Amino acid sequence: MKAAVMYQNGGLPQYVDFPEPIAQNNDEVLVTVKAVAIKQLDRSKAAGTHYSSEAKNVNGRVIGGDGVCLLADGTRVYGIGISGMLAEKATIEKSRMVVLPAGLSDVVAAALANAVMGAAMALRFKADIQPGDVVLINGATGFTGRVAVQIAKLYGAKKVIVTGRNEKSLQDLIGMGADEIISTQQEDEQLLAQLTETHRNSPIDVIIDYLWGHTAEMILASLKGKGSFTHKTRFVSVGSMGGDLIQLSAANLRSVDLQLTGSGLGSWSKDQVGLLFSEILPEMFQLAAAGKLRIKTIEVQLANIADLWNLDIPDGHRLVVTI
Numbered sequence: 001m002k003a004a005v006m007y008q009n010g011g012l013p014q015y016v017d018f019p020e021p022i023a024q025n026n027d028e029v030l031v032t033v034k035a036v037a038i039k040q041l042d043r044s045k046a047a048g049t050h051y052s053s054e055a056k057n058v059n060g061r062v063i064g065g066d067g068v069c070l071l072a073d074g075t076r077v078y079g080i081g082i083s084g085m086l087a088e089k090a091t092i093e094k095s096r097m098v099v100l101p102a103g104l105s106d107v108v109a110a111a112l113a114n115a116v117m118g119a120a121m122a123l124r125f126k127a128d129i130q131p132g133d134v135v136l137i138n139g140a141t142g143f144t145g146r147v148a149v150q151i152a153k154l155y156g157a158k159k160v161i162v163t164g165r166n167e168k169s170l171q172d173l174i175g176m177g178a179d180e181i182i183s184t185q186q187e188d189e190q191l192l193a194q195l196t197e198t199h200r201n202s203p204i205d206v207i208i209d210y211l212w213g214h215t216a217e218m219i220l221a222s223l224k225g226k227g228s229f230t231h232k233t234r235f236v237s238v239g240s241m242g243g244d245l246i247q248l249s250a251a252n253l254r255s256v257d258l259q260l261t262g263s264g265l266g267s268w269s270k271d272q273v274g275l276l277f278s279e280i281l282p283e284m285f286q287l288a289a290a291g292k293l294r295i296k297t298i299e300v301q302l303a304n305i306a307d308l309w310n311l312d313i314p315d316g317h318r319l320v321v322t323i
């Protein structure tokens, strides 16, 4: 079969002939792959830098973590790859697949799934979002952030505040459900003052963070209390585009009713992952098929994978490889 194969961590994937994978037991199934999105997770796994990467297993490895594929009887499903999915054939777990609704394209389904994990799992299970909550999304300008804005509204958020460095993308988010914009492209003092004022006017219940780094430090500092009762805020770290480390003063932490947690592979319970496949993804695929969840994609061909790997993607779009 043809496949995108990584021979060296941090190199470019190569379009080559590669042996077909074999289902190892009854829990696995061989599928024909149709579309695979390339996300930050695939890039960091391919580079061997993601925390879930198996650093030793780097030679001649098919990349791509999940995608849309056909079962032997032609049923179209979204699945998580056991073998790499940027290939004509892959093996997936039978227990972790979702049958796709008619009217939803392969490309949209492939692009949407990981962003739903990065948005809905954080909002529902880590932030325990409630109707009427005020939600702040830090790094909302990325693909996953844009999906999070929409899902927060679908889950009943009263107000969604978006923060990020990209002014044009921040403006786009107004048309996608965001109610208030805060640009992180300002001096620390001004940014802190704007965040503090926003929290005073509309106490923030939930923060979904895709950046971490300095902007997360500023947001956490803006929650700091003065020794009396504070509003409870549930802060969920989902990504770290702005850096993996922050400084957080213990006094800051003690001064506020703060729940600080993370959402990602390893932080979810078995039941929560079960609900992702039985409820959350099916609902979001239906909403996307009905035009109620909107995303932007760029479709490319597997044969061009080496040239496309470092392609400059327009803001808020997802690269999807069709096979």
Ligand SMILES: NC(=O)c1ccc[n+]([C@@H]2O[C@H](COP(=O)([O-])OP(=O)(O)OC[C@H]3O[C@@H](n4cnc5c(N)ncnc54)[C@H](OP(=O)(O)O)[C@@H]3O)[C@@H](O)[C@H]2O)c1
Pocket: 039, 040, 041, 114, 115, 117, 118, 119, 139, 140, 141, 142, 143, 144, 145, 164, 165, 166, 169, 210, 211, 238, 239, 240, 241, 242, 243, 263, 264, 265, 315, 316, 317
């Ligand atoms: N844990 C999970 O379940 C899960 C699931 C999905 C995603 N994620 C993570 O969430 C993060 C965002 O994913 P995504 O799909 O939205 O990625 P994406 O579409 O590539 O978007 C990245 C966003 O980060 C911004 N950004 C990049 N570097 C930055 C920096 N140094 N400072 C401030 N902003 C910066 C970009 O802003 P510009 O537009 O200005 O370039 C863009 O808005 C990634 O870390 C990803 O791994 C986690």
